[in-house]
Amino acid sequence: MISETIKKDGPARQGMLANVMRQFEHAADSIELNPNIRKILAITNNELVVHFPVKMDSGEIEVFTGYRVQHNNALGPYKGGLRYHPTVDLDAARALAMWMTWKTALAGLPYGGAKGGIQIDPKKYSNAELERITRRFTYALGDNIGPELDIPAPDVNTNSQTMAWILDTYMSTRTPNERSKNLHVVTGKPIGAGGSEGRDRATGFGVFLTVKFWAEKEKLDLKGKTFIVQGFGNVGYWASWFLEKEGAKLIAVQDVTGTYYNKEGIPVDELNDYQKSAGSLEGYNNAALMANDKFFATDCDICIPAALGNQITASNAHDIKAKVIAEGANGPTDIDAEEVLLQKDITIIPDILCNSGGVIGSYFEWLQNRNGEIWTMDEVMEKLEKKLKTSFDRVMNLSQERGVDTRTAAFMIAIERLEQAYIQRGIFP
Structure with a gap:
């Protein structure tokens, strides 16, 4: 028996972008966001749609559609997961990428927001087929991802093995001199492939x-x-x-x-x-x-x-x-x-x-890879708890001070951080 709540993905998928936009507009109104910056934050920076062929175990060719939406990178490289699900499409990726921008900004991370994935039901494919699909998708993304540009992570129906396949494929396209510098192109990797203790949880x-x-x-x-x-x-x-x-x-x-x-x-x-x-x-x-x-x-x-x-x-x-x-x-x-x-x-x-613990844990993994460090489980958990407590207290305090709900308070904090970055940096040219 399939859950009717979870099964009805069509209407939910169509509503996600409308939801995040209404949340953004409400918070923007609450802080009287600069109208020019509002225009920038209301749209995505880049949207990539790729169609790529993969040979199935049967020998037949199947063509898949993959997405990567990069919403904003004012605070740092794009960051966000890749999901494998039938509901993945451009609007879903847009909504999820925007949520990632607010999430990383609220957490105080040096990241922007991105999201993507493949429109696929992974249960219909063998592990060998999923590996080939993942590697071909990575190749199709090409230079649109990178350790200082856009850093994918696991999401719905993807895991550490998926990230290991992406890492290996991406590194195989680099020169020998570049490969050691690209370990942090993805996070959520297996421990043996450069992953971090505690990232799984x-x-x-x-x-x-x-x-x-x-x-x-x-x-x-x-x-x-x-x-x-x-x-x-x-x-x-x-x-x-x-x-x-x-x-x-x-x-x-x-x-x-x-x-x-x-x-x-x-x-x-x-x-x-x-x-x-x-x-x-x-x-x-x-x-x-x-x-x-x-x-x-x-x-x-x-x-x-x-x-x-x-x-x-x-x-x-x-x-x-x-x-x-x-x-x-x-x-x-x-x-x-x-x-x-x-x-x-x-x-x-x-x-x-x-749910920002995931991207905070990803940041810790990225930082360890970048600096050549290895932290213990206790160190990761302690740092994660400290960072989340800071965010939690800020949201609850602002909610009480301004008399707004917790979501609006969280959005206000995130958007104000981005607004400050744009005001201080200016707009090119």
């Missing part, structure tokens, strides 16, 4: 940390609190793992195969082990199947949407009972739903803050 750890900071702010103990997670991939798993260690209880999880509920709690590692062996959550017998459209209505303390965009809509927002929504995914809440949630006094930890 950085996004989920960041989601957990922002929930922890929220609980501390509200003087709440996470022990005994209940949470639900939509999407049990890398982000959903690690966010759940850290929350469980704090004594919180996972009571419902949803993936493309259905919604699984157990009010007594679902053991996180047991669920992860089952998913690894079965390939999905389908058939997991330590939880009962429940109707997909009842997932967000589950009585819980914490809701973590960690799947795709526009999953919380005006049609289901009224049913949400959680005290806080921690946006592990990019753009999981649409504008109309957000108005409902704010009226219900539900706290939203916005995506550009909540």
Whole structure:
């Protein structure tokens, strides 16, 4: 059984760009953004669409379409993930690239924003085919990516192996003298290929940390609190793992195969082990199947949407009972739903803050590669927590000072940083 919430990607995909633009315009109005800078930030810098042929295991040729949208690089190289999903198109990449610009600016990183990927359902292809598709896509991108220009990372349906294939392909196109200087062309690599300790769990750890900071702010103990997670991939798993260690209880999880509920709690590692062996959550017998459209209505303390965009809509927002929504995914809440949630006094930890642990971890990896350093897991986690706490406090403080919601506060901080950069640098010529 396929989740109707996650399945309806068409309308969600079309709405993501409209959502991020409305969020941007609202924050821009709130800070009275310079109208000339508003024009610049409202559009992307570069948009690349590539069509490339790949030989399948059968010997037949299939042509794929890949995208890379570079939104802004006023603060540094473009940075953002590559996803392999049927919903990938130009509008989706535009929206996600813009969110990356705000995310890196909010985190105080020397990066801009980019996003892209391939319009593909990776489950339909063998591992050997995915390797050839990835390498051919990398070759098609050519000099449009680079360690000081545009640095891809894993995203939906891509992982450290994908990044290793991109790294190897990119380095093979460089001269022997250049190869040692290009290790940081991608982040999220395997440890043996120059990856960083902790990068695998950085996004989920960041989601957990922002929930922890929220609980501390509200003087709440996470022990005994209940949470639900939509999407049990890398982000959903690690966010759940850290929350469980704090004594919180996972009571419902949803993936493309259905919604699984157990009010007594679902053991996180047991669920992860089952998913690894079965390939999905389908058939997991330590939880009962429940109707997909009842997932967000589950009585819980914490809701973590960690799947795709526009999953919380005006049609289901009224049913949400959680005290806080921690946006592990990019753009999981649409504008109309957000108005409902704010009226219900539900706290939203916005995506550009909540899931920024991933890009912060990527920055640490990039920095280590660039400087020839190797940090321990403890060093990475400690630096990540410190950086996220700074961002969290700034957002919450501004939200209170200006009387705005948390998303608007986060956008205001990000956009003001970019505005300052443009004012100080001027516009060429």
